[in-house]
Amino acid sequence: MPSIKSILTDIQTLPLNQVEELLSYLEEFLVSNSQVEQIYEDVKEFRFSKGKVCPHCSSELISKNGKYNGKQRYICKDCKRTFTDFTNSAVYRSKKSLDKWLKYAKCMIMGLSIRKSAKIVGINIYQE
Numbered sequence: 001m002p003s004i005k006s007i008l009t010d011i012q013t014l015p016l017n018q019v020e021e022l023l024s025y026l027e028e029f030l031v032s033n034s035q036v037e038q039i040y041e042d043v044k045e046f047r048f049s050k051g052k053v054c055p056h057c058s059s060e061l062i063s064k065n066g067k068y069n070g071k072q073r074y075i076c077k078d079c080k081r082t083f084t085d086f087t088n089s090a091v092y093r094s095k096k097s098l099d100k101w102l103k104y105a106k107c108m109i110m111g112l113s114i115r116k117s118a119k120i121v122g123i124n125i126y127q128e
């Protein structure tokens with residue numbers, strides 16, 4: 001069984017294309033594993049356990065508004081904005097930022113500067 005330390009040392013000796021391959025694998029593993037799907041289901045159930053409300057204005061006057069990428073969309077009759085089961089949920093946000101940070105890590109490993117990497121990925125590094 002290799003240690004984390006020896007794996008990290010090995011990664012540093014890999015050619016760039018293999019590092020990219022490894023990162024793609026990790027990305028897939030982290031973003032689309034089955035646990036994420038389960039969290040989605042939990043969020044969906046929790047959000048609507050007290051009845052459906054608009055995540056923008058908390059109005060209860062909402063109706064179905066077609067599907068996008070297999071996800072049910074809704075429209076609010078009060079503020080006229082649309083949303084999905086996951087709009088503004090923590091899962092939605094963290095999945096987005098996880099994507100960002102993985103892309104950022106890729107840029108860094110490929111030897112781009114911090115400033116350039118952040119620009120490509122759209123992270124404001126001076127914000128936090």
Ligand SMILES: [Zn+2]
Nearest residue numbers: 054057076079
């Ligand atoms: Zn609304």
